[in-house]
Every structure is written in C-alpha cells, then in structure tokens.
Amino acid sequence: MSATHINSYYAATANEDSCHPVLQGTVRADVCVIGGGFSGISTALSLAERGYSVVVLEGARVGWGASGRNGGQMIAGISGEHRIESQLGEAGRRLLADIRYLGHDIIEDRIRRYQIACDLKHGWAEVAARPRHMSGLRSYVEARQAAGDGDQLELVEAERVSDVIGSRLYHGAMIDRRSGHLHPLNLCLGEARAAAGLGVKIFEESAVIGFGGGAKPYADTAHGRVEAASIVLAGYSDPAFQRGLLNGLLFPTGSYIVATEPLPERVAKEISPQDLAIADSNVVLDYFRLSADRRLLFGGRCNYSNRDPRDIRETLRPRMVEVFPQLQGVALDYAWGGKIDIVLTRVPAIGRLEPNVYYMQGYCGHGVNATHIAGQIVADAISGTMERLDLFERIRHVRLPVGQFLGNQMLALGMLYYRLRDLI
Ligand SMILES: Cc1cc2nc3c(=O)[nH]c(=O)nc-3n(C[C@H](O)[C@H](O)[C@H](O)COP(=O)(O)OP(=O)(O)OC[C@H]3O[C@@H](n4cnc5c(N)ncnc54)[C@H](O)[C@@H]3O)c2cc1C
Known part of the structure; x- marks a missing residue:
C-alpha cells in the first residue's frame, strides 16, 4: 500500500491533504473501523454523530482506494436489486424503496452540514x-x-x-x-475532516495485520493495537479479510x-x-x-x-x-x-462475521451512494437497530471457494458472455 495518492485528476484537485498520524501503542474506543474509504469514513461519521468513540485505521491515506478514484456518479439504489426482490419478496421491495435515495440524502446533508466542496x-x-x-x-x-x-x-x-x-x-x-x-475524493476527505471534528481518531499508514472479535475485539497494526467493543471491516481490498463467510465471495476487478x-x-x-x-x-x-x-x-x-x-x-x-x-x-x-469489488450475486455483502465484527463490501461499481447506505445500516446495528442489517444477512450469496486468481478467471469468462451479448 502506498502512502501517496495515485496520479489522478482527483488527487491533483484535492481541496486538502489528509494528515493523520501512524498508530503507535494501544488505543481504546467503542468501535474500530478498518479502512478509510467511503465505507469506513461514512460509518465512523454516522457513529460519531451518535456519540460513539471511534478509531479509523487506514493502511494508506484517507480516500486512497476506490473512493478517491471512482467515476463520481451518484446513482440511485444499489446493485443486485432483482436478487434482493426475488430472495426477500415484499420485505426486499420495501427495503429497496426505503434506501433508494438514502445515500444521496446522507451525502447532501453532509455537504450542507459540514460545508464540503465537492x-x-x-x-x-x-x-x-x-x-x-x-x-x-x-x-x-x-x-x-x-x-x-x-x-x-x-x-x-x-x-x-x-x-x-x-x-x-x-x-x-x-x-x-x-x-x-461529484468529486469523490473531496467528498471523502471532507467527511473525514468532519469525523475528526467530532472526535474520531484517524490513523493513516496503519495497515491492519490481524484482528479478532470474541470477548476482547482488537485490531493490530505493525506499531499498535486498537481495543474496541466492535470491529468494522471496511477495507475490502485486503485479501486477509476474506475469511469465514467472506471466503470466495469477492473478486476485485x-x-x-x-x-x-x-x-x-x-x-x-x-x-x-x-x-x-x-x-x-x-x-x-x-x-x-x-x-x-x-x-x-x-x-x-x-x-x-x-x-x-x-x-x-x-x-x-x-x-x-x-x-x-x-x-x-x-x-x-x-x-x-x-x-x-464484485460479488457474484451483485448484492452488497453487509453483515457480521461474529456478533461484534461487521463487514461491508461488494458494491459492484455502484458504491458512491451504497457505501453511505451501508455505513448507516452498520451504525444502526451497532447502536441497536438491526432490521436492515438482518435483511442483508438473509441474502444467500454465491461463493467460489477456488482462490482469487482462479475465481477471477472464471468471472472473466462469465463476463465475456455478457460482453458478447452487449455487442449483439
Ligand atoms: C475506477 C472506478 C470507478 C468507479 N466508479 C463509480 C461510480 O461512478 N459510481 C459509483 O457509485 N461507484 C463507483 N465505483 C465504486 C466505488 O468507488 C466503490 O464501491 C467504493 O468507493 C467502495 O468504497 P470502500 O470504502 O468500500 O472501499 P475503498 O474506497 O477501496 O476503501 C478501502 C480502504 O481500505 C484500506 N485498507 C485495505 N486494507 C487495509 C488494511 N489491512 N488495513 C487498513 N486499511 C486497509 C484501503 O487502503 C482503502 O483506503 C468505482 C470504482 C472504481 C475503482
């Protein structure tokens, strides 16, 4: 992971340079969020707005991943809507109607409230x-x-x-x-600034190398440890996170x-x-x-x-x-x-690995608004409102437990079929 942003139009026109320390020693918080993209920062901000103490551990820089590089298209809904409807029926239809513009509302509210120029x-x-x-x-x-x-x-x-x-x-x-x-990197940096203003401790260049739930949840980096009541995995690009329920689920493209x-x-x-x-x-x-x-x-x-x-x-x-x-x-x-982050069912994977270890990933290229929806769903769950998280946990995902390389080759083959169909 690099400590500098890639040479993109967004990095060249960023409003600010995030400047957060490297984690050293042991820090305690209510929640430790791993990953400083939209998923992580948005969850941290939602939790801080409700009074939780939160630490964000980012391996590179805030917005370094897809959140600071994407097309900036803020699109209604989430990917995999047909699958949600077919698996969850009326509850799925109601969920989709409720969240279709929820990400937009959250983003627009934050732009206004925290004066984010994006x-x-x-x-x-x-x-x-x-x-x-x-x-x-x-x-x-x-x-x-x-x-x-x-x-x-x-x-x-x-x-x-x-x-x-x-x-x-x-x-x-x-x-x-x-x-x-919108300008996604400026949105992400603005939200991180707002979160820090509410007391969220953000650490950059602090890649997590191990984490656990159970009675004493923790996340370890090379130079420190965070002990927290809950852990949120929001750094999907790390294959080390793809364990348990997440094994064989996600194929970066x-x-x-x-x-x-x-x-x-x-x-x-x-x-x-x-x-x-x-x-x-x-x-x-x-x-x-x-x-x-x-x-x-x-x-x-x-x-x-x-x-x-x-x-x-x-x-x-x-x-x-x-x-x-x-x-x-x-x-x-x-x-x-x-x-x-592609998942085969196309429905974002939002849920828990353990009662106090949450994950959010698999937006399938449709993540500007969906990360904000997921952030709110996970923040709701941590603060005791489980309904929407429960619905996402009921989705039956397709897994390819064949390793990432082989999985990507199989995915490429499947997509070739769609590419040919696009051309007809
Ligand atoms: C080129 C491109 C174009 C896109 N265009 C659009 C679009 O127009 N509209 C749209 O809605 N969506 C789009 N997307 C998808 C959207 O950008 C993503 O769904 C969204 O940004 C995902 O956010 P995230 O926070 O989950 O992941 P990321 O933004 O990737 O953040 C994950 C963070 O976790 C950190 N991390 C990883 N491992 C560790 C670790 N071990 N310890 C600590 N930190 C770690 C990474 O450094 C990274 O900063 C696009 C994506 C790409 C790549």
Missing part, C-alpha cells in the same frame, strides 16, 4: 446502447411511476437523445434528476478512467448538453461525465481477470473517440484505475 451536480442518465435496451428503461420508469416514486425520472426517445448526449451511438435514454455526480484536458465550452456543451453523469446500458459499460473544470472523465473497460492494461490511455482512447468523435486529438491529462 462539485455536486444533479442529473444522471442511462443511455441505451442498443434499441432493445429502451424497453428495459421504459418498464423501469413505468414500474417506479406506478409505485409513486418516479417523478424524478424522464424517458428520452431516440429522436431527442442529442438533448442528453452529443454522440450518435445511443438509442434513447432515461434521466434521473435526483441522482448526479479493474476499472479505468481517463481525464481529457479542459474542453472548450462549446465542445463540452455539445457532448454533454445538460452536464449529466452518464452510463450506458451495457453490462460491461462505459461511464462518463464532465468535471467542474470541463474535462471529460471517461471510464470503462472493466477487466474482470484483474490484470491492469499496460497503457490505460491507449486502452480507453479508441472507445472514447468512438463515442465522441469530436474528441479526436484531445490530450488525455490523467489516466488511472482502481479495483471494483
């Missing part, structure tokens, strides 16, 4: 990559409107798609005006983003007339949006075998130019990647 803009669109994808979008909008929860949704037919995106590749769109986009040079206002307006966050409707999807300084941040080319491409710029550029031929020749100032 370029939040409203409006997110899914664009139909194939004509047949429009029928899926149409039934989604109809179902949400029938449930009385669809006022923020708009269907855009093919003849009006240029109102949404300056590309000839798409066959219509659905806009969700309640969703949107590479996803990559390029940021163009700032675009002239005319070009930016042409490619994204409403400044929306946009994702296409493919399973192996492209996602893009404009930054506050009018760069196109273009992401995609998920690599399910978990091997990074040799040159991210040259891997993503052809697809970006295929979508937006106007950007031929535009300089790519930044290129970076990160790991998406």
